Amino acid sequence: MRATTRVYWRLLVAGFRRQSRYRLAALGGLVANSTFGLLKVVILFATVRAGGGAVEGYDVGLMSAYVWISQGLLGSVNLSGRSEMAERVKSGDVAVDFLRPVDVQGAAIATEVGRSLFNLLPRGLPAVLIGALVVGMAMPTHPAPYLLGAVSLLLGIVVAGATVYLIAALGFWLVDTRGLQIFYLAVSGFLAGLFVPIPLFPAWLEALAHATPFPAMLQYPVDVITARVDLAASLGLVGAQLAWLLVIGGLGQLLTRAGRRHLEVQGG
Amino acid sequence: MEPIIQMTGLGRDFHVRERLRRRKVVAVDDLTVGVEPGEAVGYIGANGAGKSTTIKMLTGILVPTRGEVRTCGLHPVRERRRLARQVGVVFGQRSQLWWDLPVQESFRILAAVHALTGEAERARTGELVEQLEMADFLTTPVRQLSLGQRMRAEVAAALLHSPRLVILDEPTIGLDVLSKQRLREFLVAERRLHGTTLLLTTHDMGDVERLCDRVLVIDRGRLAYDGDLPGLSRTVGAERVLVVDLSEPVPDLLDVPGTRHLASEGHGLRQRLAFDAEATTAARVLADVSRRAEVRDLAVEEPDIEDVVRRIYAARR
Structure with missing residues (x-):
């Protein structure tokens, strides 16, 4: 058990270190995320003001916190659908992964999570800091939302990693999953609550969003950290994240097992 | 085991x-x-x-x-x-x-x-x-x-x-x-x-x-x-090759028993003879060559395996 933990921890750290080699790219990401953040501030603040100072419980301070935390998470929560695993399935390098005494799904997600965690440093924290300094935001004053928020944030990252893995695993049949990745990109941001907070959706769309794992990637962690919902509700959100992780993780196991029998490694 | x-x-x-x-x-x-x-x-x-x-x-x-x-x-x-x-x-x-x-x-x-x-x-x-x-x-x-x-x-x-x-x-x-x-x-x-x-x-x-x-x-x-x-x-009957360096130029050695003349260099100073290891021996070939010219140096080349594989393919097709 200890040895097993060590393996995935080591892979996670490797993902973290690998990502740390691309600092200039991270800076570019930060600039893009912050610019887009300012744009969101302009539009969403106008919405709040048009609603007489609050919309669905969002006042200006909470809206700002939502904008900057969600922008900060963009570098860490995989909403693009792309993954190294998808590349490896397509190129056939995944054969090498199957030659190791590890769970291929676990290894892929650990690597992905490691990369995501690194991105919190050059992209996540600075984005929130920029927002706090330039625009200002309302944040909780007691520690509970932050502690639970850290757990929720991590779960959001892992749920996204596990979902993106599903796309990659479909590559065992499709080989090239770019079409699926683009589909994921098209729906994920919207349903995760990246552009507009989910509570602002029309009721039917909100219900639809909650029936997908996307809010568990972004909206829920933001809700927990900003204490938009109370502690009991926050615990409920974290529970929902865990449930999604179990379902998606289990599905990934099944796809990997079935896909492996289908795998025809390309070339060489 | x-x-x-x-x-x-x-x-x-x-x-x-x-x-x-x-x-x-x-x-x-x-x-x-x-x-x-x-x-x-x-x-x-x-x-x-x-x-x-x-x-x-x-x-x-x-x-x-x-x-x-x-x-x-x-x-x-x-x-x-x-x-x-x-x-x-x-x-x-x-x-x-x-x-x-x-x-x-x-x-x-x-x-x-x-x-x-x-x-x-x-x-x-x-x-x-x-x-x-x-x-x-x-x-x-x-x-x-x-x-x-x-x-x-x-x-x-x-x-x-x-x-x-x-x-x-x-x-x-x-x-x-x-x-x-x-x-x-x-x-x-x-x-x-x-x-x-x-x-x-x-x-x-x-x-x-x-x-x-x-x-x-x-x-x-x-x-x-x-x-x-x-x-x-x-199995594929690949031949070995005897390479002989002679002390003076000699016409191509075309008639050494059990061999096939492959090439000559330096007007016949160095000659390459292929032979089937099953049919004759390097020593016998060398003796035959020595009777015709003085041998200064020699080398025996093992068969080229790529050639061997090619022959296997050829034989099976």
Whole structure:
């Protein structure tokens, strides 16, 4: 058990270190995320003001916190659908992964999570800091939302990693999953609550969003950290994240097992 | 002792889509081969003959269409992870190192993957770094290595967990002469020291000659030859070549019994005679040549294995 933990921890750290080699790219990401953040501030603040100072419980301070935390998470929560695993399935390098005494799904997600965690440093924290300094935001004053928020944030990252893995695993049949990745990109941001907070959706769309794992990637962690919902509700959100992780993780196991029998490694 | 590899009637088909039709391609068919622990086996054949497909089935990457395979006594697909602890694989065309990390970082990750203890990791890494002369580039990111350096690191990565069976798919592809030489010397030493079983595919016959005591030739998915190297030459009747340097120019030696004149250089100062080792001997040929001219120096060339394989193909087609 200890040895097993060590393996995935080591892979996670490797993902973290690998990502740390691309600092200039991270800076570019930060600039893009912050610019887009300012744009969101302009539009969403106008919405709040048009609603007489609050919309669905969002006042200006909470809206700002939502904008900057969600922008900060963009570098860490995989909403693009792309993954190294998808590349490896397509190129056939995944054969090498199957030659190791590890769970291929676990290894892929650990690597992905490691990369995501690194991105919190050059992209996540600075984005929130920029927002706090330039625009200002309302944040909780007691520690509970932050502690639970850290757990929720991590779960959001892992749920996204596990979902993106599903796309990659479909590559065992499709080989090239770019079409699926683009589909994921098209729906994920919207349903995760990246552009507009989910509570602002029309009721039917909100219900639809909650029936997908996307809010568990972004909206829920933001809700927990900003204490938009109370502690009991926050615990409920974290529970929902865990449930999604179990379902998606289990599905990934099944796809990997079935896909492996289908795998025809390309070339060489 | 239980064979380390046992294939029985092993076969694999692929379905290739051509426009709207699906065509079945038999990549490997009816392969029955056993390999004993400690053997060093060269697995040779033309491109597309089925070498890589076989290796993928041996290691559990590819599910066979027919037949059975046991590697290290295990079922490669069902017991993939247990098998992975006992097998090391080098794919010359694919990397198992982490492209953007220093070489030693890859070794550390792999040591964790194979659950090596701290002491075992240090000892084995030290041994490999020394024997493969990797000390100079341990801290270099993999993407900055030369091909020769990378292949050495790849081999080390595959052997880090001291596997009982090492499978090398084109390990010397693209390497210069010196790098090839180094790698072969390492593999010979590794085998002598640890009794490791080797299975290697290659287009480089030098690899087979230097490393292997048994040769399997695969042709269009089927086993065409199984035996030692000299036996292979005998089977296809490959000729050896006697090269003689003469003290003065002599007309082409066309009438030496049991030989075929191949070429002359320097107006007949050096002549090359092919002979069938079954029909005559080098000594008899030399005696016949000496009767016609004074021999200053001589060399006997072994058959070119590539030529041998080509002959096998030709004979079977």
